[in-house]
Every structure is written in structure tokens, then in C-alpha cells.
Amino acid sequence: MTDKLSVVGKSVTRFDAVDKVTGKAKYGIDLKVEGMLYGKILRSPYPHARVIKIDTRRAENHPRVRAVTTINDVPKITGAIGHLMTQEGRDHLYLHDNIVRFIGDPIAAVAADDLEAAQDALSLIHVEYEELPAVFDPVEAMKDGAPVIHTEDNNIAFHVLKEIGELDQGLEETDHVFEERYYTSKQKHATMEPTSSCVADYSQNGRLSVYSSTQRPHVSKLYLAKAFDLPVSKVRIIKPYTGGAFGGRDYLIHGLEIMCTSLSMKSGSPVKISFTREEDFIATEARHPFIIDLRFGVTDDGILKAMEMKCVMDVGGYGAHAAGVMTNALTKGVLIYKCPNITFEGHSVYTNKALCGAYRGYGNPQINFAIESLMDQIAEKLGIDAVELRLKNYRGLNELDPLSGQRIESDGMTECIEKAAEKFDWIGREKRKVANGTKRTGTGMCCLIHHSGGRFAIPDPAAATVMFNSDGSVNLVTAAADEGQGNRTVLAQIAAETLGLDYEQVSISSEPDTDMTPFDSGTHGSRQTYAGGIAVKRAAEKAKDKLLDLAAQHLEARKDDLRIGDGFIFHVDNPSINILVSDLLTALQFEDLSKGIQVMGTSTGVAPAVPTIYGANFAEVEVDMATGEVRILKFVCAFDVGKAINPAHVEGQIIGGEVTGMGYALTEGLITKDGKIMNPNFGDYRMLRACDVPKIDAIIVESPEPSGPFGAKGVGEATNAGTAAVIANAIYDAVGVRIEDLPLSQEKILHSL
């Protein structure tokens, strides 16, 4: 570990801040390419139907229409990155069929000279459907005789059963058994830039260039190449600035890049498709709703002896994340507490509703809401302090992870809980309780874990190249996709620190381009600071090593005696033996005609581990018993991030995540009636606004991760995992009602009082 850090740990300004604050940053939706056409997608009005015939002739004859494509021309992508691991998986990345499975499922698309013409032409396409019986409830969908949405029996897209120890025995050995059922809602990412815009351009030299706001440029490249039978080398993904992602831009957007590419191939011109906000709401991914049955056995003194968790997850019409999200709910559910007897069973089930996918937390906000609500009930029933109950049971340092078999090496849970409890004044909470007219206050807490990356479950490579320029400055090249988290800034900090340079000396382009970067699995699962950071650090170390080798030759000194600092390479014992880094690099590149060397380092590979991120939340709320309205009065949270490379970014991640968590807890959720989304706009889908949220105290805990760059692990996905539970617990404390069905809306609270 480096003892004195000069760039890491500093809240340097993100490198793209000025472009963003002056309006210069170009997002997908802002892009214009010479000769570009405008595309629009025709969507299914039925939740489940067979498309018998698509007559596009009238649309094609429209004077301003240049191309029409349909689901008969292009496949749907139904695979996730895990599919790349086996031949069988690779064979099932795509689905070629004429079935539409939710209202809004793409059927055809047109490209025209202008958007109006494209829109008009959609109404000229005549589609003949055979309506099929639809099913909207995952429990109904699992029953024998339910309409079959894909080919699987009982619509089960994924099933998992994990048994650790002996559940029955554990339940027998306990003094108390607690059982509850929980429901969670379908939260929308609702990124401020509608998901999504893309420009596909197949007009040059048989190469396909796609501007796509994807979190995984290289995976998107691979998927598009295979879909159109192009050599992977001929496909280029360029990711422009992206107005938020949160998992919603994992891989390709359902129907978007595929149809856009097809239109470009047919028309020979670049084509742009942008979704409207309504399309974003009805036809892009959302958070999977869960039904969770818990049965926990606990001893009198609050030790968990048995945990049974049964989950049914509604995946909607397509299930690229059917396995991933359920598996992540499993790992978080199994690993949070060191219970010896655990059974987790999960069913991911297709329904004829809009598709679900990756969303910050990835199954954790659902399972955490259930577990931490039940833990609160247990604490109350047994008369044990909620904090103490967590501290007694959580799986901490040196405990064995029963899933990976690895020992837990970093551990900040105790510190998170204790620091947040102190700042919150948990001890003094009873004294603060107010009953004023119809208003009651209450407090609650919860804890959570998450992980950095998916290295043990899915292909998860990271890569980076560090190149010295002749003036001593450095270019950092990586495919890390930055959707606003600031990971590219953080990676530049890691490179600068490793090389002994100032942050300003490391330059990184605003957004990645697959033509210029080695394969990186992308930005997901809180992995870029950790796994991406490891790759950058290794690449920088290689470049530095090379530089010192060459300096040693040049100065006729031993490499081990040389140091870099203040722009010089110097002898540690005799600083008069030195050379300016820029002089050496200039000599190597240009002066010595026998050399011509660019000093650089590249690293590719996976991170060694999947470190655990810990967190604790404390909330104080006021509930108005006359209206059911909840106000969050105070919110303190702490997260163990290993090492905050950029503390201001970490704070931003924490607060931003908690606020979307507050929306998940209190107001958000898509409402579907017979497969139709009833609230596809910001008026009816209520997200929290600045006046709705309190000041949030975000405490950063740094329990170093030995394998992480400068001790860092991730944070982003952990930050909204425990918000619903802490608010539910505080509401219970205030008014004595426990609502087990998200969101904890005003109506539901009023109704249960």
C-alpha cells in the first residue's frame, strides 16, 4: 500500500465537468451525422400476439421514406454476458420469431428524411395479428395450462435452489419462527436522457459504426456483429455522453440498435432513432418486481439459525437478466448473515408485461427490503436493539463465504453501523420521538451488503492501456463507460497516482470507442473503480517499469535506485543523477534514430476477487396519520468503499442512490393494467424532487480491500439497496403499521392505519 497519496483520495474535478456545465457535451440524443435519416419504431398494441403478416408497401412508397425493416429481418437479443461462456449459450443469444410479448414490443421500423415522415409512415404499415392469450401475474403464469410465452414449461425462465446446512433442523433448533410475505414494485430507471438514442452508420467500407449509449461497448459490438454476420472487427461502437444509465443501458436496448442498423444497411445512410419519454417508460427495461416469502428461525438471544427465502420474480416478456438478477438476490440474501442453515429458492417467470432488466442493486433492493423488514420485526419481538441484532449476525471478517468458498478479507460493517448510529444519535432516538396532532415521528435502521463485479459468475475482463507522450504527459485508454458516475475521472486518478504524475498530466477521452480500446466487459455491478482500477494500475505499473528500464540504461544507474517525481527521474541517493522525463521520452521517440519507442503498458484480465461492500442506513420520518403522508426528517448512511479514490464522487454516488431508493420506498412503481402501463410519464410516475428529500449525511468508511487499487472497492450499486427497508422500519416505529408491499404509498399507509 502506498503510504503517501497525492492524487488518490482527492476530490479532483471530473474531467468532463466543464463540457457538461456549458452545454457543449453531446449526448446520444444530440448527435447529427451528415446525411442522417430519422427512424421510428412501430410497436405492438397487444400484450401477446403472433404477427401473421406485415405489409410495408404503402410505407415504402411514402416519398420521404428510405427504408423499412421488420421483426422478420432482424433478431431479438435475449442473451446476457453469461451466455458467452458456453457454445449452447452463444447459440441462444438471439431469438428469431414473429411473436410479440408485451405492449410496446417492436414490430417494424422506418427511416425517413425527417422525423415527421417517419412517424407518418408508421401508420401506413399494416400488420395482421393473431391475438394470443396473455398472462400478467407471475404466479398465474407458473400454473399448468397458463399461456406459454416462450418455450419453457410453466414460463419459468430460470430456477435456482440453494441449500446450505439443514433448514428443517435449523428451524427446529430455534426458539422463534418468523414468517412474512413481501411484494416489491416495478421501478423505472427514468434516466434524464430518455433511454435511448442511437445512430447506426453502415455506409462506409462495409464497416458498421454505431453511436450507442451502452454501458458495455465491447459486448454490444460483439452482439451486433453476430446478429448481422459481420466480422467483429468491422463493427465499431462509440459511446457518446450518456444521460444516466443505472443498468438500463446494459447491452443493447430492446429493438433499438438492431433495427437502427438494419435500416442503415437497407438505406445506405446513417440512421438515428431516439425514444420518446413514453417509449422509454413502456418499452425499455425496469426493475423486476419480486414476491418474497421469508421464514427465519431465531434463538431467544437473537441468533439466526435458519433462513428460508422463496422468491418469484416477474421478468416480463424477455428475460436476458432472468438468471442474473435472481442469482444476485441469492448471493446478497445468503451472504449478509452468517446463518448456518439457509435455503434460497427462486423462480424467474415470464409474463406479458414490459421487459425487466438490470437496475442498480440488481435484485438486492428487493431481497434487502424483505430481510431487513423481518429483522426489524425480530428485534422488536425479542426485545433486542435493532443495531445489536445486526451486529450479532452479520457475516464479517474472516468468515467463510459459503458460495465462493473465499474468506472475507475486508470488513467495514461494524464501522458503518457504529459511525452512522453515532451521527444519527440512535441512542437518543426515543427521546426525540414526537406526537404532535396527527403527526408521529419514528426511527429505523438497516444494513446491507453488495459486491464489486461479477468475476466468479460471468466473464468480467477489464483492460487498459497507458501511453507516455514525449512531453511526459500520459494518455489513458480504456473502454470503461462513464454514464455520470465519474469512473473515467477516477481511473485517471489511479493512473496518475501510480505514475507519480499530477492528475492534469493524465488525459482520457470523454467516451470510449471500441476501435481504440481493448475488450472490457463494461460498466456494471460496481466494478469499474475496482476491476477497471486494477487494470489501469497494472497498465500504469508496466509503463512505469518500462520507463525506468530505459532511464536506467540512459543514466547508467540501477533501475531499483531510480524514482519518479516532479517531472524528473532521479537517483534516490544521488539526485544530481537525473533526467527530465520529457527529455528522456523525447530522446527515445525522436532523437535516437535507432529507438523510436513509445513507452506504454497494457493490462488485460480479470480482478482477483469480488469484494464485499458494506453499508448501514438510519432514518427518521414523520408520518401524518390524517393523510398518510411521510416526510423523511433525517437520513444518515455509511458505506465501506475500501478507499474513496474521489470522495466527492463517492458522496454523490451515495446520496444519488439513496434518493432513488427513497423514491422506490415511497412513490415509484409502474402500474400495469392488462399489460398496459398506466403511468408512462413524470406526472403520473412520481419521482422525488429536491423539495421532497432531506439533507443526507453520507459517511465514507474505508476498510481497505487488499486486492483493490489503493484499497478501493465499488459503491454505486450498494447505495439504494437498503433504502426501502430503513424507511419501512421507521414508518413502523412511528405509527405501528408495517406495509410489506412497495411502494409505501400515502394511500397504503392511510388505509392500514
Added chain:
Amino acid sequence: MLYINIKVNGKEYELGVKPYETLLETLRDKLGLTGTKLGCGDGECGACTVNLNGKAVLSCLTLVAQTDEKEILTIEGLQNGAELHPIQESFVENSAIQCGYCTPGLVMSAKALLEENGDPTDENVREKIANNLCRCTGYEQPVRAILEAAKKIRGENDR
């Protein structure tokens, strides 16, 4: 087609516009000022906020025909040469920008707010920017940035 004269970021334009054309469309599609963002087109997100004669308006709900003879300020017109406006500077310094998509709208709301009230409280700011949705920051750092910008601007006025 209607013909109007507008001033955008200090520059005069004579434009032929459609009766139902929004100011947002004119700015983005005709004038190439894509700093003003489209978030919903329904008046619900604030991403399209610009200043019209000094007041914050939602450009997606404003018909451009109604802005005839008026002055419009967008995010692109806020800085003075290479020098950022104190609000912009403060957003940069306070890490109030993540994806940045809501940022132009937030900054333009803040501009109008600070013109009206140079010494706002945390609560004033939260109320005034309630029209601006931000999905990344949770509002804390932007609120901090606006309060700090107010201080900066007051300091400048003192000088």
C-alpha cells in the same frame, strides 16, 4: 409560417417558424443549441429550462411564436468568453454534476432564482428547483452549489 425576431444569447435572429413549434425545437433543431435538453417534452422534468426575459421557463411548453421580440438565454450563453458564470463554476467545484443531462436546466433555474433572491436558504433553493428532476445526484450537491454560487455573486456585488 410566422416570422419572428428573437434574441438568443445576445444574438438577433429573424426566423420563420411553424405555429406549433416549441422554443425547445427551435433552439435544438434550428439553432443547433443542443445544450438545452429534452427530457420529457411534457413540462415535467425541467431539463429544457431556459431564461426568457430573465425568468425561468420550460422551453418544451413555450411556443416559439410567443417569444417574438423577447430575449432568451440558454446554457451556451451563460459564460463570459472562457470564463464560467459563478453558478457554472460552483457546479464544477461542488461535484454537482454526474451525467450532466439535467445540469443545463438546473443551472438556468438557478440563474433565474438568484436574480430574484440573491440570498436564498436551502429550503428556498429546493423549492425553486423542484421543477428540475435529477436522477443521479439526489440534489444535495446541486443545492450546495447553488447556495455557494449565491455567495460568490454577492461577493462580486460587494466589490
